[in-house]
Amino acid sequence: MDMKVAKPTILLWVCAQFGIEAPHLEYYVKNRESVLTKFMHKTGCSRAYAKEQFNIAWTWDLKMHGPCTKSKFHTDYDAEAKQVQKELMARGELRWILPYLNPEGAPNRAGSFVSKLFHFVQAQLLQRVMHLLQEDEGEHVACIVFDGLNIANAARHGDEPLLQKCTAACEEVCSGIDMGWAWKELDCNSATAPQQSHLARRRTGQLQLQPPSSPRRLGRRV
Numbered sequence: 001m002d003m004k005v006a007k008p009t010i011l012l013w014v015c016a017q018f019g020i021e022a023p024h025l026e027y028y029v030k031n032r033e034s035v036l037t038k039f040m041h042k043t044g045c046s047r048a049y050a051k052e053q054f055n056i057a058w059t060w061d062l063k064m065h066g067p068c069t070k071s072k073f074h075t076d077y078d079a080e081a082k083q084v085q086k087e088l089m090a091r092g093e094l095r096w097i098l099p100y101l102n103p104e105g106a107p108n109r110a111g112s113f114v115s116k117l118f119h120f121v122q123a124q125l126l127q128r129v130m131h132l133l134q135e136d137e138g139e140h141v142a143c144i145v146f147d148g149l150n151i152a153n154a155a156r157h158g159d160e161p162l163l164q165k166c167t168a169a170c171e172e173v174c175s176g177i178d179m180g181w182a183w184k185e186l187d188c189n190s191a192t193a194p195q196q197s198h199l200a201r202r203r204t205g206q207l208q209l210q211p212p213s214s215p216r217r218l219g220r221r222v
Contacts, residue, residue: 001163002148003125004180005032007055010121011084011114013177017209020087024077028054039074043067057081058118061110085110088117093209121209122147125170125179132169137162148184158183175206 003009008029015022028035039050045067053068057078068074088094089110097116101109126144133139133151140152156162163181170179 001151001157001166001181001183002145003122004182005029006122006147006179007058007118008032009177009179010118010125010174011058013174014088014117014121014209015084016176018088018091018093020084022080022084024073024080025084028077035073039068039071042070058085059108059111059115061085061108082110085114089113117209121174124173125177128169128173129166129181132165137165148181173206 008025012022012025012029015025035054036047036050039045039053040047043050045053053064053074054077057064057074058081061082063082064074064078068078089098094113094117097113097120100116101112126147126149130141130149133141133149137156139156142150142152144150151157163183166181167179170177
């Protein structure tokens with residue numbers, strides 16, 4: 001099981017917390033399938049490549065080039081992402097992320113900033129859902145898989161009410177995020193136990209976009 005449209009949804013929620021307008025991001029989150037279909041038609045690319053282009057726009061701080069420029073929507077989306085990167089980096093509440101970045105002048109500093117911010121929020125959501133599954137549902141979480149989790153009990157796979165509980169759990173952490181969840185085939189490129197240990201230990205309560213208590217939770221510089 002994993003989050004649906006994870007990175008864009010999380011970033012849209014972050015923008016809302018700071019009153020930052022991101023209409024193209026919002027449109028993408030609400031209409032992803034139609035946006036991807038049009039993008040694939042214009043560029044002749046695969047769905048996986050199309051999704052990647054809309055995510056890279058947020059974690060790369062230079063204007064994107066290549067097949068994606070055939071899509072006017074993506075060009076505008078990319079320009080919006082670059083502007084929002086700057087606005088987020090200027091927020092005093094998020095300055096705690098800056099020490100984890102490479103020095104000023106280093107390549108892709110703004111993209112790295114957004115990446116760390118996204119992973120910080122994602123970790124809180126994953127930890128809350130893990131608590132739901134293990135403590136409330138009595139299930140064993142076999143592994144973390146990027147923005148999702150693999151439940152060992154195959155009998156629960158396809159359980160739609162459980163997905164709704166995951167969405168509700170995410171609301172406890174990030175009110176208004178409306179994070180959907182879906183059942184998907186297991187991707188064996190899973191996170192290892194040491195990587196899992198870096199997740200913030202969030203059980204319940206609203207997320208505050210403030211510094212974590214330990215620098216390790218942000219991982220290594222990228």
